[in-house]
Amino acid sequence: MPEAPELLEQVIEQPITITGNKPQKVNLLGMDLPHLKAFFTEIGEKPFRAVQILKWIHQFGVDNFDDMSNVSQALRQRLSDIAEIRAPQVVLEQKASDGTTKWLMRLDGGNSIETVFIPEDNRGTLCVSSQVGCALDCSFCSTARQGFNRNLSSAEIIAQLWTANKMLNERIPKTEASPNKNSQNETRRAITNVVLMGMGEPLLNFDNVVQAVHLMVDDNAYGLSKRRVTISTVGVIPALKRLREECDVSLALSLHAPNDAIREKIVPLNKKYPIKELLDACRYYFSGDTKKKQFTIEYVMLAGINDSTRNAHELARLLRKLPCKINLIPFNPFPESDYVSSRMQVIKQFRDILQKAGYVTMIRKTRGEDIDAACGQLAGKVKDKSRRVNSDKS
Numbered sequence: 009m010p011e012a013p014e015l016l017e018q019v020i021e022q023p024i025t026i027t028g029n030k031p032q033k034v035n036l037l038g039m040d041l042p043h044l045k046a047f048f049t050e051i052g053e054k055p056f057r058a059v060q061i062l063k064w065i066h067q068f069g070v071d072n073f074d075d076m077s078n079v080s081q082a083l084r085q086r087l088s089d090i091a092e093i094r095a096p097q098v099v100l101e102q103k104a105s106d107g108t109t110k111w112l113m114r115l116d117g118g119n120s121i122e123t124v125f126i127p128e129d130n131r132g133t134l135c136v137s138s139q140v141g142c143a144l145d146c147s148f149c150s151t152a153r154q155g156f157n158r159n160l161s162s163a164e165i166i167a168q169l170w171t172a173n174k175m176l177n178e179r180i181p182k183t184e185a186s187p188n189k190n191s192q193n194e195t196r197r198a199i200t201n202v203v204l205m206g207m208g209e210p211l212l213n214f215d216n217v218v219q220a221v222h223l224m225v226d227d228n229a230y231g232l233s234k235r236r237v238t239i240s241t242v243g244v245i246p247a248l249k250r251l252r253e254e255c256d257v258s259l260a261l262s263l264h265a266p267n268d269a270i271r272e273k274i275v276p277l278n279k280k281y282p283i284k285e286l287l288d289a290c291r292y293y294f295s296g297d298t299k300k301k302q303f304t305i306e307y308v309m310l311a312g313i314n315d316s317t318r319n320a321h322e323l324a325r326l327l328r329k330l331p332c333k334i335n336l337i338p339f340n341p342f343p344e345s346d347y348v349s350s351r352m353q354v355i356k357q358f359r360d361i362l363q364k365a366g367y368v369t370m371i372r373k374t375r376g377e378d379i380d381a382a383c384g385q386l387a388g389k390v391k392d393k394s395r396r397v398n399s400d401k402s
């Protein structure tokens with residue numbers, strides 16, 4: 009057995025992107041195909057240029073117009089004058105003993121966000137942030153303690169995938185990677201799945217998240233299937249309805265409780281969107297489609313709060329007839345957190361009840377604990393604008 013790698017913490021001295029620092033330039037990194045076509049039309053160029061540029065940026069990771077060899081010299085020059093491809097700088101990379109890697113990315117304005125890559129035997133999942141901090145104040149989440157600053161732009165969201173792809177592909181041995189194919193001659197990519205489970209509530213940053221997700225599933229960009237892109241949400245009902253029309257990818261609902269009384273205490277948004285209405289919105293989201301996208305219920309296991317056998321039976325009844333699988337998440341502690349995770353024996357008992365009731369139920373393996381990269385531990389650096397005095401739970 010190879011020894012587990014030592015915890016690696018590496019401060020990146022050099023940003024990996026070329027940062028154009030003329031703010032008036034248009035950043036093309038976050039534009040999906042329709043937006044890029046509109047951009048080219050606006051500057052009097054043929055819209056088909058959008059597909060070319062999209063491929064250069066997202067399939068080849070190019071951030072310099074000069075490298076775009078099938079674009080005329082004149083257009084390359086023009087694009088360099090008015091546009092840029094600009095991602096946040098990676099300022100810290102940490103690698104956990106289980107291979108989980110976390111990057112801290114610095115944004116304009118002094119905030120930073122975190123992005124996590126979780127390698128597994130048959131897939132690699134990138135956990136992407138959607139906001140600087142979070143305004144929802146779920147009582148068991150460390151991002152909530154940071155307060156909220158702002159939404160990420162679509163460029164800042166897709167930049168996490170763009171950057172992680174570049175960093176990870178650099179690590180694939182050249183012999184294997186060249187020319188980015190494996191032995192079956194398939195494109196080899198380290199990242200096979202994306203989950204919007206990092207910092208923030210994706211459905212409260214709707215337009216930018218949707219634009220970034222369009223890029224994730226576009227064959228001219230990352231070409232991920234809808235099953236492999238998951239938006240994790242506390243459940244914002246009007247946004248769920250819009251989402252179905254605009255990009256119906258997989259969904260993870262952070263339910264965490266079998267009834268409103270418990271959920272209200274740990275997820276304040278439940279007062280606005282109670283469970284019954286929320287599950288109805290999810291039913292609508294999945295109506296007419298059970299195959300293309302997946303539905304996961306997330307349930308954080310908090311000792312003495314939501315983890316009794318009674319709670320398990322109640323949850324099984326609540327979810328009846330919903331085509332979902334259930335992920336039980338052991339609570340990940342963070343400094344000053346007031347909760348304790350349920351013991352593994354209790355979690356297994358909870359799982360068994362749900363399985364007997366017919367639900368595919370998994371216990372989420374905690375990854376990247378030694379670098380605080382697990383669910384709910386992402387903190388980044390948030391200049392809190394929400395003016396919370398502190399995050400006392402009342």
Ligand code: SAH
Pocket residue numbers: 146148149150204205206207208209210240241242260261262306307308337338339340341383384385
């Ligand atoms: N706002 C979105 C996405 C971010 S959180 C959402 O709530 O779904 C991603 C997942 O991690 C959510 O299910 C969240 O409830 C869970 N989580 C948050 N804090 C946690 C903690 N301390 N331990 C375990 N899971 C946590």
